[in-house]
Amino acid sequence: xxxxxxxxxxxxxxxxxxxxxxxxxxxxxxxxxxxxxxxxxxxxxxxxxxxxxxxxxxxxxxxxxxxxxxxxxxxxxxxxxxxxxxxxxxxxxxxxxxxxxxxxxxxxxxxx
Amino acid sequence: xxxxxxxxxxxxxxxxxxxxxxxxxxxxxxxxxxxxxxxxxxxxxxxxxxxxxxxxxxxxxxxxxxxxxxxxxxxxxxxxxxxxxxxxxxxxxxxxxxxxxxxxxxxxxxx
Numbered sequence: 001x002x003x004x005x006x007x008x009x010x011x012x013x014x015x016x017x018x019x020x021x022x023x024x025x026x027x028x029x030x031x032x033x034x035x036x037x038x039x040x041x042x043x044x045x046x047x048x049x050x051x052x053x054x055x056x057x058x059x060x061x062x063x064x065x066x067x068x069x070x071x072x073x074x075x076x077x078x079x080x081x082x083x084x085x086x087x088x089x090x091x092x093x094x095x096x097x098x099x100x101x102x103x104x105x106x107x108x109x110x111x112x
Numbered sequence: 113x114x115x116x117x118x119x120x121x122x123x124x125x126x127x128x129x130x131x132x133x134x135x136x137x138x139x140x141x142x143x144x145x146x147x148x149x150x151x152x153x154x155x156x157x158x159x160x161x162x163x164x165x166x167x168x169x170x171x172x173x174x175x176x177x178x179x180x181x182x183x184x185x186x187x188x189x190x191x192x193x194x195x196x197x198x199x200x201x202x203x204x205x206x207x208x209x210x211x212x213x214x215x216x217x218x219x220x221x222x223x
Contacts (some may be wrong), residue, residue: 033211041203042118042215043156056210090155097209100146102153 002027004093004104012110018079021107025072026086031055032074033101034066038090046089049074050097078109086111114139114206118214121172126222130185133217136184139206145178145185148201150216156201189219197221 005024005072013019025032045058047092049068066076070095088108092101115138125131137145146161162169162176162185169176173192178185185204187195202214 009173035213043213045211045213048210056208058210097205097211100158100161100192101148101211103148103157105155 004091004102004105006089006091006104007086008104008107010030010108010110012112013081014112015081015083017081018077019022019081020075020077020088021091021109023074023076023091023093023104025074025091028101029093029095029102031092031097031099032068032072033092034076035090035092036060037090037106041089042083046076048097055097081111083111086108097111114142114204114210114212116202116204116212116214118202118217120216120217120222122218124220125192127192127194129192131196131201131219131220132185133202134184135202135204135214136182136213137204137206138183139204139212140183141207142183142204144205145176146203146205147174147176147187147213148203148213149198151198157165159200160193161200167177172189194221194223 007022031050033048035043048056052068063079068074088106090106092103094101118135143164148156149159150156153185199216
């Protein structure tokens with residue numbers, strides 16, 4: 001089976017812009033979670049989608065949003081980018097919420 | 113809110129010695145505790161997990177112990193090798209099926 005894929009792998013944006021990141025889960029996986037990884041802060045949970053519904057949300061401002069499509073692919077959007085949004089954004093898919101999470105390679109976002 | 117504390121943030125051990133990483137969680141409803149390893153420049157990968165109905169689980173050189181009363185769990189790596197150098201994350205799945213990760217431990221294996 002193909003692993004989790006994320007596009008793009010690298011992105012450079014300027015403050016105030018918006019960005020959309022994409023995640024394709026492992027075939028058959030219906031749960032997709034998004035995380036922000038920064039040095040010293042570890043993996044911070046953004047949100048989780050299951051069957052096109054947001055099941056859980058972390059403590060991030062409303063500028064961070066996401067969605068999931070009927071084929072389980074997911075996108076996350078960050079509007080009005082700030083310098084502090086620079087991070088590695090990882091998505092992970094799993095068969096069910098309480099199962100093993102398989103991570104994608106991440107999208108490294110740099111905000112200038 | 114739910115929280116997972118992980119210690120230490122950095123750990124250096126001599127090759128061949130054991131390494132122990134400890135985590136505590138705040139949500140008493142947590143029932144699933146995975147550990148992920150992230151090598152430099154790579155994605156996190158599950159190395160071992162434990163559910164709340166067992167106290168210990170072992171897989172070759174790695175083991176995880178869980179103390180539900182104290183709400184803490186630990187990762188033990190024995191006979192450490194250079195390839196064990198990585199960042200290790202603990203996590204807890206709590207109420208509402210939300211997974212919370214610790215901030216990670218950077219493990220250095222010294223030759």
